[in-house]
Amino acid sequence: MSEDRCEHLVKILMIGESAVGKSCLIQRFTKNEFSMHHTSTIAIDFKMKVIDIDGTKIKMQIWDTAGQERFNTLTSGFFKGSDGIVLTYSLTDEKSFQCVNKWMDQIQKLAPADVKVLLIGNKSDLEEERKVTREEGEAMAEKHKVKFYEASAKTGENIQELFHDIGKQIFEKISQNPVVNFNPQKSEKLSGYLSKRKLPCCGGSTKNE
Ligand code: GDP
Ligand code: MG
Numbered sequence: 001m002s003e004d005r006c007e008h009l010v011k012i013l014m015i016g017e018s019a020v021g022k023s024c025l026i027q028r029f030t031k032n033e034f035s036m037h038h039t040s041t042i043a044i045d046f047k048m049k050v051i052d053i054d055g056t057k058i059k060m061q062i063w064d065t066a067g068q069e070r071f072n073t074l075t076s077g078f079f080k081g082s083d084g085i086v087l088t089y090s091l092t093d094e095k096s097f098q099c100v101n102k103w104m105d106q107i108q109k110l111a112p113a114d115v116k117v118l119l120i121g122n123k124s125d126l127e128e129e130r131k132v133t134r135e136e137g138e139a140m141a142e143k144h145k146v147k148f149y150e151a152s153a154k155t156g157e158n159i160q161e162l163f164h165d166i167g168k169q170i171f172e173k174i175s176q177n178p179v180v181n182f183n184p185q186k187s188e189k190l191s192g193y194l195s196k197r198k199l200p201c202c203g204g205s206t207k208n209e
Contacts, residue, residue, distance in 0.1 A: 010171075012061065012062045014062065016096065017089065017095070020088045021153045022069075022088050025151070028156055034156075047061075051164060053171045054168075058167050074106065081112070082115050083170045087118065089121060089137075091126070117146045119147070121149070123153075147165060
């Protein structure tokens with residue numbers, strides 16, 4: 001792990017209604033674990049995971065909410081500097097699906113214009129409790145011009161695929177732009193380092209802050 005060189009740091013946000021499985025998706029992706037306990041009381045800021053896109057290491061900094069989504073109080077600060085957004089509903093919860101439109105409005109208002117967005121219908125393992133069809137999910141994604149996956153944090157279905165997909169979309173966007181070389185030892189301006197920056201080195205550990 002130590003000789004792995006991480007070349008890009010990207011900021012991903014998880015948004016969507018409460019209890020759709022945002023925290024569980026992060027846990028499955030970063031630790032390959034799943035818990036049936038609702039974790040909304042735990043104030044997670046972000047977790048890290050390094051992925052490989054066509055031979056380039058991408059360090060994903062994945063931001064969770066700490067329950068603010070219940071009160072519609074996600075701020076512009078939360079969206080600032082984001083490279084990617086994973087917008088999730090539960091396919092067992094019709095209301096969480098209807099709220100996708102509201103979350104898309106928030107993205108439009110608060111996120112950077114070039115942010116990459118994925119729509120996820122989570123809990124695909126609960127087929128017998130399904131309230132939203134795959135076709136409805138696909139139509140919603142098409143309406144908002146984003147890619148769509150059904151996934152399950154419980155079984156792991158499509159979890160690697162969806163995070164790699166958004167990582168790849170972001171990497172392709174970064175590759176088209178001039179990349180700023182960045183040396184943290186020389187720079188005192190750390191505030192802008194969250195996106196589109198080359199890093200001298202970083203490990204692959206999972207981290208909470
Ligand atoms: P959040 O509020 O969006 O972060 O939702 P959580 O990640 O806390 O999950 C809410 C509840 O849904 C918890 O009880 C989880 O165990 C459950 N859950 C999350 N993802 C899945 C899934 O893919 N399948 C099933 N069956 N349950 C899930
Ligand atoms: Mg949560």
